[in-house]
Amino acid sequence: EVQLLESGGALVQPGGSLRLSCAASGFTFSNYAMSWVRQAPGKGLEWVSGITGNGINTFYADSVKGRITISRDNSKSTLYLQINSLRAEDTAVYYCVKDYYCTGSICSLIDYWGQGTLVTVSS
């Protein structure tokens, strides 16, 4: 059974930093690209960042570029998101998402989400 368990969410003051973690199990973690998607209170889904299975390529939304770093430790099956210079608009539930893996023309896409971890930025 696939499980994605996020942790690290907290109440943080503006300008602060936070590192989110996502412990993955139930699939071959190193094969899959992974993403972080966030959802501000009462708002829609916003993709934030992604990383390929080998960790070499990373991708960021323009809204967070320069303040966020995605990384992974395949030996621990864990995905991370480092967020710096936190702003009120970063307040959201952050979801860890199993993104994609392709073998030939067969791709597994965005099929599992974690339960989310809440980041609140407020003084």
Place this chain on the structure above:
Amino acid sequence: DIVMTQSPLSLSVTLGQPASISCRSSQRLVHNNGNTYLIWFHQRPGQSPRRLIYEISNRDSGVPDRFSGSGSGTDFTLKISRVEAEDVGVYYCMQAIEWPRTFGQGTKVEIK
């Protein structure tokens, strides 16, 4: 970036009646392998999103057959043939053809 545009943004439906949601992408979502990476998700209040349909029209395991996806190129549709109470929530389309991933704004479905 690919822009995903959904309509309508809200839908009030009588139980047992059909519902339809449109999603348009600013670019074609067809991969070199011929597959189209358009996905539909459903999010119930207080829950994580759940994938319903992938590659335009493939239903996920456990998704009732009253849900169907169709379309091609840049125009896609999610249809519910007969809305049930458990179908309330927000539906999102998403493209996975390229980075950054992008979502539609979401369509809120409620029971009339």
